[in-house]
Amino acid sequence: xxxxxxxLALAVTLGVATTATVPHRIxxxxxxxxxxxxxxxQDKLAKGLRETTSDDLVERPFRTGSAHxxxxxxxxxxxxxxxxxxxxxxxxxxxxxxxxxxxxxxIEGMLKEKSxxxxxxxWGEDPLASLDGERGHVAFLGYMNLVLGxxxxxxxxxxHAALHDRVTAALERRFSHTSGFLETFPGxxxxxxxxxxxxxLGLHQRATGTDHTKTILAFRALVxxxxxxxxxxxxxxxxxxxxxxDVGRGSxxxxxxxxxxxxxxxxxxxxxxAGKRALYTEHVGFGAMREHTEAHPGGDDIDSGPVxxxxxxxxxxxxxxxxxxxxxxxxxxxxxxxxxxxxxPVDSSGTRTYASGGPIGDAIVLAMLTARxxxxxAPPLATASLGSGHDETGNEGGVR
Amino acid sequence: MKKNRRVxxxxxLGLVTLYVGAAHVAASExxxxxxLAAGDHVPIALLVFMVALVVLRVxxxxxxxxxxxxxxxxxxxxxxxxxxxxxxxxxxxxxxxxG
Numbered sequence: 001x002x003x004x005x006x007x008l009a010l011a012v013t014l015g016v017a018t019t020a021t022v023p024h025r026i027x028x029x030x031x032x033x034x035x036x037x038x039x040x041x042q043d044k045l046a047k048g049l050r051e052t053t054s055d056d057l058v059e060r061p062f063r064t065g066s067a068h069x070x071x072x073x074x075x076x077x078x079x080x081x082x083x084x085x086x087x088x089x090x091x092x093x094x095x096x097x098x099x100x101x102x103x104x105x106x107i108e109g110m111l112k113e114k115s116x117x118x119x120x121x122x123w124g125e126d127p128l129a130s131l132d133g134e135r136g137h138v139a140f141l142g143y144m145n146l147v148l149g150x151x152x153x154x155x156x157x158x159x160h161a162a163l164h165d166r167v168t169a170a171l172e173r174r175f176s177h178t179s180g181f182l183e184t185f186p187g188x189x190x191x192x193x194x195x196x197x198x199x200x201l202g203l204h205q206r207a208t209g210t211d212h213t214k215t216i217l218a219f220r221a222l223v224x225x226x227x228x229x230x231x232x233x234x235x236x237x238x239x240x241x242x243x244x245x246d247v248g249r250g251s252x253x254x255x256x257x258x259x260x261x262x263x264x265x266x267x268x269x270x271x272x273x274a275g276k277r278a279l280y281t282e283h284v285g286f287g288a289m290r291e292h293t294e295a296h297p298g299g300d301d302i303d304s305g306p307v308x309x310x311x312x313x314x315x316x317x318x319x320x321x322x323x324x325x326x327x328x329x330x331x332x333x334x335x336x337x338x339x340x341x342x343x344x345p346v347d348s349s350g351t352r353t354y355a356s357g358g359p360i361g362d363a364i365v366l367a368m369l370t371a372r373x374x375x376x377x378a379p380p381l382a383t384a385s386l387g388s389g390h391d392e393t394g395n396e397g398g399v400r
Numbered sequence: 401m402k403k404n405r406r407v408x409x410x411x412x413l414g415l416v417t418l419y420v421g422a423a424h425v426a427a428s429e430x431x432x433x434x435x436l437a438a439g440d441h442v443p444i445a446l447l448v449f450m451v452a453l454v455v456l457r458v459x460x461x462x463x464x465x466x467x468x469x470x471x472x473x474x475x476x477x478x479x480x481x482x483x484x485x486x487x488x489x490x491x492x493x494x495x496x497x498x499g
């Protein structure tokens with residue numbers, strides 16, 4: 001009996017010690033390479049996505065059960081893939097021509113009628129045909145314009161420059177005509193979608209020199225006074241005047257932080273820090289973000305993705321981008337290990353695909369894993385500090 | 401090699417091979433795309449395949465390393481006890497007074 005207990009104790013000790021120290025290192029062994037911007041790794045994922053954005057999205061459309069979400073996911077796949085290609089092109093200037101071609105293919109995809117359907121059908125008017133109007137359309141225009149902005153940073157004179165100017169002017173005018181947020185859909189206002197539009201203004205300023213500082217700073221004040229809950233998370237749904245219709249959530253906070261990194265690094269950093277403080281958790285080396293805090297619980301929906309034991313798929317995935325952008329290597333490692341465990345990566349014929357995510361998963365992963373440090377893209381804003389004591393964590397900055 | 405150790409070894413190798421093979425099938429057949437494209441009518445076989453793939457992945461990355469470490473530890477202990485058992489009787493054996 002004593003011999004059996006001794007063997008059991010040894011087996012349990014070794015098993016637990018190994019599980020606590022080895023698996024996250026296996027799953028996260030490429031994390032540092034991604035963090036440093038390893039071109040070969042980026043290329044593998046980009047190649048797989050090239051195939052997908054060329055044919056598959058048309059041949060195998062999404063069927064979520066809702067024509068609205070089918071269209072939104074199609075648009076989102078092209079949009080995130082384009083962001084990934086654009087960020088790669090900035091990091092790898094020698095590869096710019098081919099990556100810009102990839103971006104242009106995705107922009108064409110975003111402009112397809114099928115991709116616009118979710119916005120057109122909800123508003124009853126086409127978002128691009130109604131640029132002279134005052135209605136929000138920010139779920140289409142903000143995201144679209146972010147991609148057009150990145151394209152413009154890469155080449156100021158490109159075939160989409162005129163459209164970029166028109167969409168930017170429409171968004172700026174709509175922001176200037178309200179003291180609140182722009183509507184995503186009629187009667188529905190998502191601050192994170194507004195953040196995409198503000199991010200696009202930052203890129204327009206960077207690319208063309210047109211000053212959008214006033215709008216960007218007004219948005220910062222609006223978010224900080226109206227759309228953040230007590231722990232600093234970005235409220236997911238509000239009314240246009242900022243009154244809360246939902247609680248602060250990880251998916252919106254981290255995606256908003258990523259978008260705002262193109263316009264207002266200070267607000268973006270503040271959102272990321274608040275989100276990490278409130279939501280980050282690590283078990284045996286695998287990091288994850290909760291979707292809700294305990295003090296502000298809520299359910300899951302299409303934006304949160306699946307939520308297991310409170311841990312959000314979207315929240316954890318979207319946090320990878322700002323963790324890289326703000327140089328938070330430790331958190332990036334933890335989140336990457338989780339992505340690598342459950343994403344089911346498969347390398348084949350020089351390409352990589354995440355088998356559990358489908359095209360939209362690969363597109364989001366490429367955009368997040370190649371997110372750029374804000375100082376390389378966001379325009380300088382003459383502004384007072386938020387006073388939130390950034391860089392308390394000693395995170396790494398610098399260009400990657 | 402004892403039979404049960406051979407079974408353990410081949411089980412581990414089999415699980416790893418099964419995972420790698422299944423993951424490649426999932427990627428080349430674009431199973432996730434098919435799952436997302438299936439809407440409300442997801443074929444049960446497809447769903448079972450994806451769940452099995454995730455379970456295999458967790459087993460290969462999260463569970464097997466700990467089990468292998470525990471098994472190797474026990475083998476090491478058995479070897480050490482064997483060596484000790486061989487030495488103890490030699491030391492303890494009384495010498496013959498007759499020389």
